[in-house]
Amino acid sequence: MDAPIAVGAEAVVTVSEFLGRKAAVKTRVPKRYRHGELDRRIRAARTRNEVRVMQGARSDTVRTPVVYDVEMSGCSITMEFIEGVRVKDLLDADPSSSKEVCPLIGEALADMHNRGIAHGDFTTSNMILMPDGRLCIIDFSLGSINVGTEEMGVDIRLLQRAFSSAHSAVEGGFEAVMGSYVEKKTDAGTVLGKVEEIKNRARYT
Ligand SMILES: Nc1ncnc2c1ncn2[C@@H]1O[C@H](COP(=O)(O)OP(=O)(O)OP(=O)(O)O)[C@@H](O)[C@H]1O
Ligand SMILES: [Mg+2]
Structure with a gap:
């Protein structure tokens, strides 16, 4: 092998x-x-x-x-084989690269969600920034199609947690992701409501 x-x-x-x-x-x-x-x-x-x-x-x-x-x-x-750098490694090495990469993350997620696809493990380890500046999403083993807002909310919540733990040095990273997500996602408010619900559920159970 x-x-x-x-x-x-x-x-x-x-x-x-x-x-x-x-x-x-x-x-x-x-x-x-x-x-x-x-x-x-x-x-x-x-x-x-x-x-x-x-x-x-x-x-x-x-x-x-x-x-x-x-x-x-x-x-x-x-x-x-996707050439490039894992977004996790990129943000660890250079937190200021978030200005470039975070809007791409939000855009990609909104586009998937608009078509009913949830990733299931949407963390920065599963994204590669390619040399041409495009973002490639990998590792769809926990993904699903034809999903509802619950699964979409889980994708966002997971990413939010990644930014508050692994990427705590990246200032405003999650907000930048959500800025472009809300711009592209149809009916984004419903998903954001679900994210709040998931957060509260975790707090009280
Ligand atoms: N198509 C690809 N091109 C380049 N590198 C890849 C590719 N697929 C995976 N990798 C590399 O291998 C690593 C692990 O791959 P992946 O995330 O798919 O598996 P995993 O997290 O071990 O899997 P799972 O969560 O399904 O158990 C990635 O972080 C990436 O560095
Ligand atoms: Mg992975």
């Missing part, structure tokens, strides 16, 4: 080549604490879901990796 670039809780990502193109291969590895057949089915379902949501999320404004190949038996996705 090629050298891994990331080893997560559920998946290993390696760099490879597909028909002469640089590719990223994301493989969901077996979990020994889960029963063999059940484990295989869970990994297959998540792989299938990730491909479906990643492809569905792509639009003129939202960049996602192009899927080159899917191998259901091995639970792996071969996709376009």
Whole structure:
């Protein structure tokens, strides 16, 4: 196997080549604490879901990796390798880059939500700023389509928490994200109301 670039809780990502193109291969590895057949089915379902949501999320404004190949038996996705810098690393190294990147985050999220797609794990670790200045969204394993305001609210709440913990040095970052989100999202008020509800729910339960 090629050298891994990331080893997560559920998946290993390696760099490879597909028909002469640089590719990223994301493989969901077996979990020994889960029963063999059940484990295989869970990994297959998540792989299938990730491909479906990643492809569905792509639009003129939202960049996602192009899927080159899917191998259901091995639970792996071969996709376009996205060059650039993870937004988490960028903001850690240079908090002032938030002026450039935060509006892009809000715009991408609004565009996905306008089409009924929630990401499910919308943190700055799952975004890559490409050399051409565009933002690519990755890791759709917890994503869903045809969602309601609840799932949209969860995306926003997760990002808000990331900005208040991991990116506390970035001043006004979350507000900048929301500025562009509200501009692009139809009926943004309903989602913002839901975000408040989720926050209060967490406080009192
Ligand atoms: N298409 C890609 N191009 C370049 N780098 C990628 C690509 N896909 C993933 N990576 C790198 O691998 C890391 C982990 O990938 P990803 O976020 O999809 O998996 P994960 O968080 O381990 O997965 P999961 O949350 O599904 O368990 C990313 O943070 C990124 O650095
Ligand atoms: Mg991830």
